[in-house]
Amino acid sequence: MHIRRPKTLMPFWRLDAFSQFGQFVSFYSSNRPSSTVKNPQSTVGIFWDLENKPPNSVSPFEAGIRLKRAVSSFGVVRYMVAYANRHAFSYVPPVVKERRMERKVLNHMENKGMIKPVEPYVCRVCGRKFNANEKLINHFKIHEQEHQKRLNQIESAKGKKRVNLVGKYAMKMEKYENAARDILTPKMGYGLAEDLKRAGFWVKTVSDKPQAADVALRNHMVDLMDHRCIQCIVLISDDSDFVRVLQEARERCVKTVVVGDDVDGVLKRNADASFSWKEILIGKAKKEAVSVVSRWKDRDILKRLEWSYIPKEKIDGCDFEDFQMEDEQLEHSSGQDYIPLQTKDDKPWWEWDSDADVLLKFVVAFDMAVAVLLLALLNYHYHCKVSLHVK
Template identity: 65%
Template sequence: MLRLRSVLILSKLNTLQSKRFEALSSFNSFHHDSSNQSPFNVAIFWDLDNKPPNSFPPYDAAVRLKAVASTFGVVRYMVAYANRHAFSYVPSAVREQRKERKLLNHLENRGVVARVEPYLCRVCGRRFYNNEKLINHFEQIHEREQAKRLNQIESARGKRRVKLVGKFAMKMDKYRNAVRDVLTPKVGYGLGDELKRAGYWVRMVSDKPQAADTALRNHIVDMMDKRRVGCVVLVSDDSDFVDVLREAKLRCLKTVVVGDSNDGVLKRTADAGFSWKEVMLGKAKKEGASVVGRWKDRDILKRLEWTYNPEMEKKEHGLDGEVDFEIDDREIIEGAYGKDDNFMQEKDSCAWWELDSDLRSSKSH
């Protein structure tokens, strides 16, 4: 019985040790599997009130930002929040261009400057040698036609609405492509339209203080609650979003911040941070691959961490209630070699300094 118990103990210990060695030796296989895992669902949340693309064209900035976010996973959501003041902002470069255009129109009207090639209307094809005449033609004819088409679509319902959308689709696209070069926006410089053209969902909020921050924060929390994203890319330098980033990290989400503040609290809290200059120059996209590699290595090390829990080990390997580990080593030896080994113990019971001859002589007397 003792021999059976000892053999069972040794076999269980060997299985435990072999499984631990297998976990350590399979590090490379874990790393290979992690590279084939499905990528994160990435969501871009842009605080336009705090971080508008002042020094860069809005469309180019939006496209490059999406390219950087795509290195972390699949970009599923792109959201931008701002109030009307952010959309009415005009950069200094755009203001200078408008001043130059206004001066050139004045010189053309007075006949001081003559244009070699005429201005071409991209909707109807008419030609004008004066820019202001082209603008008046576009506003009086094509802009009114576009307004009529929109009114017809809005007033229609059901199948008629679908037919009208299909009927006016080509004309409306042609108008949108032409109006971008002819008409100067009265408010802003096309920030909302450019972001929409890049695929972003743009939302204008009220003019109340912190309205955009509150709406953006609630949107991020809602996405986390519904478990739709694995990586959050926040474009802001506002320290009010620190709690949201910390909450995202507690939920094991990856966090990336894009802003101009190099030593800000947001970048210290997030897993990675980039500046607008790095995004526009392509440096952030190159570093994105190394950031993802560090994330994967960190996840693998967490999975390989092992802590000894005796209760869990007994339950996993079926040792609970079957074998008592508090067995004397003497019982294991007796069970493994049998009771015949008692002779060796009796023979070695005398002191080591006593010689065999002395022992025999004492027994003879």
Template identity: 60%
Template sequence: MVNLVRFCVSDRRVNSSTTRTLIAVARVIKHYHFSTNQNLKSPDQCAAVHGAARNIVAVFWDLDNKPPRSVSPFDAAVRLKKAAESFGVVRYKIAYANQHSFDYVPPEIRVHRRDRKTLNQLENKGVVKPLDPYICRVCGRKFYTNEKLINHFKQIHEREHKKRVSQIESARGSQRVKLVGKYSMNMEKYNNAARDILTPKVGYGLGDDLKRAGYWVSVVSNKPQAADVALRNHMVDMMDRRQMECLILVSDDSDFVEVLKEARLRCLKTVVVGDNNDGALKRVSDAAFSWQEIITGKAKKEAVSVVGRWKDRFILKRLEWTYNYERERKLYGSCSEDDDQNDDLGVSNLISDEVKTDQSRAWWKLESDSDVAASS
């Protein structure tokens, strides 16, 4: 390698400093890539699995069974993520639901929309006046009715957003990358404002809020148990690939009992989030919390004690003594076959002598009686 570099830089137009630099780089490459010494110390890969590093956590959310109800989907997703971070490093956040779950609007959201519509009508008639004006979060303009704010947002900012999206979609290559970087701040500001001003055309923004919180959302068919089957297969696939060490399941569906049992057999930590206090999932999991505990932050505080119990269990498991014949044989050696045969012969002779002495006296006489008779 060094000779090759010297040949390549033999041209006199290259100065001596460049030559020395190339030769030094070649030597480094030769040392680290062509060295035949294979006895280099490698990092212990089992250390991360057995508690030297934090647990790798995967959150699986059954939206068909446990949709967020008490708070907004984004707040519920963020609080669930914060609670899961108490158990380790959250690398996977997965949610499954059919199309009906994303189209469905909870009764609380319907009541809120109905009240908002009534309030808009009263503001337009002048019966009710807001204490503070409505402020556009994109341009900062103030309005004294909510409907004027909505019309302003649709006529100006929504049209601008559509133009930016069409420009990005029509561009290709480096031009598209430049446009994305140029409009990223404006599009983020528009999306944050539109979430509070515009009403979603379908559903109540469940999928968009979960994606904004960093969850991977998958929509399955509306067939019965389609989401459960897809979620179960995803969990088993990740267990087979050993991509997680702690499994958090958000569901009350008893169909996942076998999956949790399989996870425990594979020495995975299991946590269930549901509202059924005596549910089948909570009985087979290591820890269980309710949605109220997730929302209030109680689960995040109790997770410290749960992780402590896991560490204690791991330490006790390492302290357990097990006899390993092969290891003991290598450390302390073993007797030869002749010695084993001699030992077997000695044991058999000892047993035969005891049988003979037992046959010399009657079965009802004790050993002490025979000794007294012999001495007399």
């Protein structure tokens, strides 16, 4: 007696095969290289010529922080370099000199009792209050001596003891340094090197030879471009000696930005973008940097989409005999296998160039081969089962 099996939509062995095939296809489709690849952020370097462009209107620390904040719109700021000789670090801008003179006049009037401060002067280390600025300065010498003692203890200690002392005095030393910037007058210049280091700059003192800072700064930029460590250069200077570096950066497809006060300088004419110090300080440069980056992206896209054409001068210079020779060559080649879609370098249109396209082509071909093989196996098993069922 022959027992008929109940009819099902698909045998169990075919369901397993199709489920495995679906898992296989989904695995390769998920690992297939995508055509849209996100571009990483550009690496930005700030190169500051302190001999030519020191910060005059604001403190060096504030100038460095605002500069980094504005430049960060162009990408990730990885390099912050400043070069100058010892004379540049000892230089005091006229604005700072005027402030110091005004402070001296106020101190003299406070000592004579001619004026009184609206609020008492407070020591930010111990919290004591004084009714004159000079009294606060004289009191702060005590904290200066204490700070020097801590430094001597750390310098004389070694090994684990030195590490423990640094951890013990870290908070007190930081508190003293923050208070000393507002009370004590820097012995050299106006604290240019210290403030820039605090803002994150790598400050380098060069020799007193003429153009020593320019040469060192130029070599630093070229070295980073040689190693392909940078995609955007921000130069703070008005010195025309850096024109060749900007031109070389453009040849290497490195974006250039110049910050200076020269409105129509030669550096700004050779740079991709330019800002003044006033725009940096008021925050206008940070807003405009977004539109500058979008213009750069549009320009890069247009460069990729450019197609070559024959200039009009070349067409006008051609003779009729040249076109007649081309027609004869076409007629001669009409009897042969002519491939109109083939390019000038005899490369078929279906061949791809990049590695990602070759890998994608291989994966697609492999998927098709596996699919054909699975379908053939399924068809073979199905016919075997049908023949057995009929028998």
